[in-house]
Amino acid sequence: MKKYFITGTDTEVGKTVATTAFLQAAACAGHTTAGYKPVASGSEMTGEGPRNSDALALQAYSTVGLRYDEVNPCTFIEPTSPHIVSELENRPIDPQVLSDGLRHLEPLADWVVVEGAGGWYTPLTADYTFSDWAVAEQLPVVLVVGMRLGCINHAVLTAQAIVQSGLPLAGWIANDIQETGKHHQAYRETLTRMLPAPLLGEIPYLTQGLDVNLGQYLDLDRLTR
Numbered sequence: 287m288k289k290y291f292i293t294g295t296d297t298e299v300g301k302t303v304a305t306t307a308f309l310q311a312a313a314c315a316g317h318t319t320a321g322y323k324p325v326a327s328g329s330e331m332t333g334e335g336p337r338n339s340d341a342l343a344l345q346a347y348s349t350v351g352l353r354y355d356e357v358n359p360c361t362f363i364e365p366t367s368p369h370i371v372s373e374l375e376n377r378p379i380d381p382q383v384l385s386d387g388l389r390h391l392e393p394l395a396d397w398v399v400v401e402g403a404g405g406w407y408t409p410l411t412a413d414y415t416f417s418d419w420a421v422a423e424q425l426p427v428v429l430v431v432g433m434r435l436g437c438i439n440h441a442v443l444t445a446q447a448i449v450q451s452g453l454p455l456a457g458w459i460a461n462d463i464q465e466t467g468k469h470h471q472a473y474r475e476t477l478t479r480m481l482p483a484p485l486l487g488e489i490p491y492l493t494q495g496l497d498v499n500l501g502q503y504l505d506l507d508r509l510t511r
Contacts, residue, residue: 310501
């Protein structure tokens, strides 16, 4: 059974798109998969309670049938940093709840793919970050890089932080969050040279949402073991 933690260089770099692609690629390779979004802010209230669109995507593309609360145990309405919204709602985020959710999924699938929130150092409480939890769980990390001006610096700094935490950087994914410009190939070549992990693939700029086979763009055989 394998577990991976998907983080990004920032918010809005396409972690959910990349996580969905990762789930699809693993499924195409014959693995049973479970997507896990432990903490999500920016949700809508429905008749069944608050629902986050990112978590719903992970639920839809998991090969095992999961209830929503199994995918996303901590859901908040306001789209802001988890430590802020949890304090506003007086609902502290307990790292043990995140770990318990992961323990629950582990026997259900060959691969459990965990999507973080925001960037590497996103706070969950005043003194505890998502990276602290990933380190506690010893999860190999996959870094999502939104391909745009400034991504090289953000990616290299994030990769350094991951490596310094003691976790393996298992790979990175280039995600085209906008139409590619004239220097796009140079950005990619520079990142490939500077990041201490293999490029798993590049997801093209999407105009039709997630209803495509995103797994075709990733090669999970490149993951460092």
